[in-house]
Amino acid sequence: MDDLLSILSDLHPDVDFTTEENLMDDGILDSFDIVSIISEIGDVFDVIIGANEITPENFNSAEALYALIEKKMDEE
Amino acid sequence: MLFTSYEFLAFLAVVFLLYYILPRKAQWILLLVASYVFYWLAKPTYLIFILTTTVTVYFATMWIQKKKDRFEEAFQQKKKELDRDARKALKEQERKREVRIMVGCLLLNLGILAVLKYTNFAIHNVNSVLHLFGGKELPFVNLILPMGISFYTFQSMGYLIDVYRGAYRAEKNPLKLALFVSFFPQLVQGPISRFNDLARSLFEEHRFEITTVSRGLQRILWGYFKKLVVADRIVIAVNTIIQNPETYSGGYVFIGMMFYAFELYADFTGGIDITIGIAQTLGIEVTENFRRPFLSKNIKEYWNRWHITMGSWFTDYIFYPISVCKPMLKLNKKAKKWFGDAIGKRVPVYLSSFVVWFATGIWHGASWNFIVWGLGNFVVIMISQELEPCYQWFHSKVKIKGNPVYECFQIIRTILLMSCLRTFDCYRDVPLTFKMFGAMFTDFKISHFSGASFLGLGLSGGDYLILFMALCLMFAVSLWQEKKGSVRETVARKKLPVRFAVWYGLLIIILVFGAYGHGYSASQFIYNQF
Numbered sequence: 063m064d065d066l067l068s069i070l071s072d073l074h075p076d077v078d079f080t081t082e083e084n085l086m087d088d089g090i091l092d093s094f095d096i097v098s099i100i101s102e103i104g105d106v107f108d109v110i111i112g113a114n115e116i117t118p119e120n121f122n123s124a125e126a127l128y129a130l131i132e133k134k135m136d137e138e
Numbered sequence: 139m140l141f142t143s144y145e146f147l148a149f150l151a152v153v154f155l156l157y158y159i160l161p162r163k164a165q166w167i168l169l170l171v172a173s174y175v176f177y178w179l180a181k182p183t184y185l186i187f188i189l190t191t192t193v194t195v196y197f198a199t200m201w202i203q204k205k206k207d208r209f210e211e212a213f214q215q216k217k218k219e220l221d222r223d224a225r226k227a228l229k230e231q232e233r234k235r236e237v238r239i240m241v242g243c244l245l246l247n248l249g250i251l252a253v254l255k256y257t258n259f260a261i262h263n264v265n266s267v268l269h270l271f272g273g274k275e276l277p278f279v280n281l282i283l284p285m286g287i288s289f290y291t292f293q294s295m296g297y298l299i300d301v302y303r304g305a306y307r308a309e310k311n312p313l314k315l316a317l318f319v320s321f322f323p324q325l326v327q328g329p330i331s332r333f334n335d336l337a338r339s340l341f342e343e344h345r346f347e348i349t350t351v352s353r354g355l356q357r358i359l360w361g362y363f364k365k366l367v368v369a370d371r372i373v374i375a376v377n378t379i380i381q382n383p384e385t386y387s388g389g390y391v392f393i394g395m396m397f398y399a400f401e402l403y404a405d406f407t408g409g410i411d412i413t414i415g416i417a418q419t420l421g422i423e424v425t426e427n428f429r430r431p432f433l434s435k436n437i438k439e440y441w442n443r444w445h446i447t448m449g450s451w452f453t454d455y456i457f458y459p460i461s462v463c464k465p466m467l468k469l470n471k472k473a474k475k476w477f478g479d480a481i482g483k484r485v486p487v488y489l490s491s492f493v494v495w496f497a498t499g500i501w502h503g504a505s506w507n508f509i510v511w512g513l514g515n516f517v518v519i520m521i522s523q524e525l526e527p528c529y530q531w532f533h534s535k536v537k538i539k540g541n542p543v544y545e546c547f548q549i550i551r552t553i554l555l556m557s558c559l560r561t562f563d564c565y566r567d568v569p570l571t572f573k574m575f576g577a578m579f580t581d582f583k584i585s586h587f588s589g590a591s592f593l594g595l596g597l598s599g600g601d602y603l604i605l606f607m608a609l610c611l612m613f614a615v616s617l618w619q620e621k622k623g624s625v626r627e628t629v630a631r632k633k634l635p636v637r638f639a640v641w642y643g644l645l646i647i648i649l650v651f652g653a654y655g656h657g658y659s660a661s662q663f664i665y666n667q668f
Contacts, residue, residue, distance in 0.1 A: 115305035
């Protein structure tokens with residue numbers, strides 16, 4: 063989780079990703095951010111997040127995103 | 139049948155009456171019949187194309203769904219016997235099979251759209267090259283462009299991709315899918331709805347509810363106000379300027395540019411208001427397509443507020459699939475190695491954005507004007523993205539963020555920037571657009587802004603007064619919506635005489651000042667042929 067928080071904080075140092083729960087719905091993360099995050103996740107966790115998984119449910123909070131990463135790691 | 143024609147109003151009245159008279163179970167069937175009648179009245183041959191899209195998408199999605207169900211059943215039985223790699227390989231094999239069906243259907247439908255919309259554009263470009271080498275030019279072909287084809291094709295392709303992605307199950311009833319593709323209020327100019335957003339309210343039974351119906355009628359009225367009082371009036375001055383570039387240069391280009399911005403806004407949002415209002419009178423919720431775009435503080439925000447459903451379509455079905463696909467992620471890694479992290483991480487975003495804005499441009503029309511307009515947006519967005527650290531530095535030093543004067547400056551800057559880009563919609567070709575844009579500064583004369591100049595554009599002093607008042611009203615409504623929410627809900631809370639005065643007043647304004655009837659030729663909505 064710390065690795066993910068570090069990826070997210072690099073993009074938006076001003077956002078508290080441990081509490082924020084509407085990252086995508088509130089436009090805190092835009093499409094450019096999401097692509098950067100997916101690329102970084104690929105490098106750090108070695109999992110590929112597909113375009114079909116880019117949904118508010120998966121990207122609205124760091125917790126939800128980490129759950130997706132864990133699920134992908136388990137699957138792969 | 140234009141939304142602004144008497145025939146359409148009569149058609150709408152009949153549909154509305156039947157909708158609430160017939161048994162509620164038959165409501166969606168009535169809408170399907172009405173949608174096909176509406177399309178048939180536009181041109182009977184159009185039906186071939188919309189039927190082809192509906193039938194191919196229906197069979198493709200049903201096929202994909204069946205494969206998904208069968209695979210899932212077999213996979214659940216087998217998965218305990220398989221190791222992780224074997225499970226992954228099996229899933230990948232199945233995914234490839236489904237991709238083939240989806241891509242086949244996509245290519246067929248986008249191919250139809252491409253042939254009908256872009257064949258003559260391609261011939262024009264080939265001829266330009268042949269002309270350089272003295273070759274014999276190819277003849278243009280006479281093709282029809284079915285009404286709203288870009289909208290219903292994109293809406294259907296979105297549905298196809300969503301079913302492939304497993305976002306929801308394929309619709310089993312072909313007639314229900316046919317209604318989703320052809321729902322008449324949004325067939326002409328969108329919004330580009332998603333199946334899971336529209337389906338529930340489209341197919342469920344609706345009681346006649348006076349509040350919903352009256353809110354819908356109010357929205358329709360507001361749409362007609364924008365279209366008939368503003369767009370169809372200001373278009374006269376816009377056409378005078380852009381169709382006579384030799385006469386109307388310098389300051390006139392600026393006037394034309396700004397007038398066109400108001401015309402396009404009033405025309406497109408007016409059309410969408412009518413669409414959403416019609417749907418609302420039938421109890422159906424259609425996705426909003428605009429969120430007061432002229433109050434945006436930067437171009438990125440503008441595109442999150444203007445033609446929202448098109449923007450999200452391009453983001454979800456083109457931008458993300460390209461920018462996070464495996465080859466792009468590999469390229470990203472290589473780029474990071476070659477150029478360092480800072481530049482490397484921009485590669486997928488830049489390449490995908492380029493494709494998206496090229497596609498957005500050409501989606502709007504088969505001409506270089508629209509392509510350059512799209513790429514112009516790409517350049518401006520990328521520059522503002524790159525300048526973001528400078529803005530942040532500036533705001534850390536100068537505390538003006540949130541200052542109303544600074545916010546006004548940001549809004550005006552965005553309106554001007556977008557209006558400059560939109561000049562590519564106006565003039566007949568790209569070189570002329572650049573020439574006229576330059577002439578805005580080189581031929582500028584203060585006399586172009588005199589009363590006599592304005593009166594020479596085909597509008598009277600009375601017209602300008604009506605336009606001024608109407609635009610002020612539109613601005614006030616936008617501001618109210620932005621700060622306080624729905625104007626219709628606010629009016630609804632007022633006493634009867636106030637409500638009566640507002641809505642009947644608006645109706646009278648449209649009847650008295652609307653550009654319709656004898657002596658006027660109501661213009662087609664700008665987005666009709668997209």
